[in-house]
Amino acid sequence: MILFPEGQPTTLETFEEYRASGGYEAVRKNPSPAAILQEVTSSGLRGRGGAGFPVGKNWGIAAETGISPRYVVCNAGEDEPGSFKDRTLMEHRPHLVLEGIILAARAIQAEQAFLYINETYDDCFARMSTAIEEAVRAGYAGPIRLTTHRAPTVYVAGEDSASLEVLEGKPPLPRPKPPYPAAAGLFGKPTVVNNVETLANIAPIVRNGASWFRTYGTAESPGTMIFCLGEEMNHPGAYELPCGTSLRHLYEEIGGGLKNGKKLKAILPGGPSCAFLPADHLEVRLDPESLRQAGSSLGCGVMRFYSDTTCMVEETLQLAQFFARESCGQCPACRMETMMLSAMLERILQGKAGASLFDQFQNILDFNRGKGYCALINMPGPPVMSALRLFRGEFEHHLSQGTCPLG
């Protein structure tokens, strides 16, 4: 595969091992900024942090501003619950990530690249700092300054504009947009903010070419993605699979199904902000287009599988509480929405409200839609509304009886 030779992390790769397998060839070939940009654009690579924006387009905006200095931010905030793909990449293949950062900085002619790393990831700081020293000593970084920075572990700190606030020494609060970071980012200068996994794809693309990259995945979503499976599975871990692989393959072959032979009830295929899928949707393909067609989204590849012993009311409440807790509080509408949804679900769980409360979820979401600086305000809608639709009986039982139908 593209990111892990065996499709999953094995050894902690050293500088020498990386070079011996073709590492830094792309940097040593010294392609022009335009050539790098062209290759990445042709590859069709899209951001792997969840938003899925075309990478070449993002870089192009920054490169074409004519404003300097320009910056690159490697976003390793990784606060998505259940996600550990960025940590895995930095620990196992630090130089693959770093070569991608250097190539990104060359493509947009950035003078500095900031590695914005989740502050709890001690091993990643160590691995990336060593990698930077080795690459600089070998002359691979050229004039580009490479520095590591601590990312606070609150959810919004991983939002691209919030990462810029932190790098400017301020609290992690998302900025109103536009302007987008590519046009006016760090210190008001054009800034490319890319997720770790996105950047890890760059060196293989530049080294092997866009058409090679496109032999993986689908026409619309070329390449691979790392999927994170949690402890509920027989084989938890981070797995790289071509985009377009069936969910059944990931669930049955790779993940080995749920532990203790439990029966599958629901799937949350892209982290807490996506819609639940019922158990009979295992044939869906793992690419953004197929997931969208199925009424959900792929997010950043965090997969959660729920067994038939799971209370979906409680799970949905936990997701709503997560957003209420993580709303940064600067946008009143987001604060109100996340708090309300959480309170409403709590009342349903306890059986302490009227049945007309069901009709109010959509009203709350419609009233607040788009009234926030960042995407968080739009995040609780898909999981909450899909749960209410798919598992309505469970919600109704809770509301009328105040007890769980599963006992």
Place this chain on the structure above:
Amino acid sequence: MACKYVLVCQNADCQSRGSGELLEQLTDKLKADADLEVKPYMCFGGCQAGPNIVLYPQKVWYSGVKQADVDEIAAHAEGGAPVERLTHGVEQPLKDLIYQLLDAGLF
């Protein structure tokens, strides 16, 4: 008719404009009335117009309430006249949304 609930928003914006003190003062003023309950509310969503207080089930919405208004609001809660000048702070769609939530028992 006296109202049953005086709901005082306690979310960040209303708090920063003194809704904590309003809650205390209204509680103190109306504590003798057994049919009345003064309660904190998580958020009415009228953050720019706060502090917000809603009388329920009358469905009267007071915005921009100051300590000087407490006596009049307490009098209204006990069956007196509404305080007309404080009722225009938020748009009707927000009022409708919140009243529906209150009708569904969310308080």
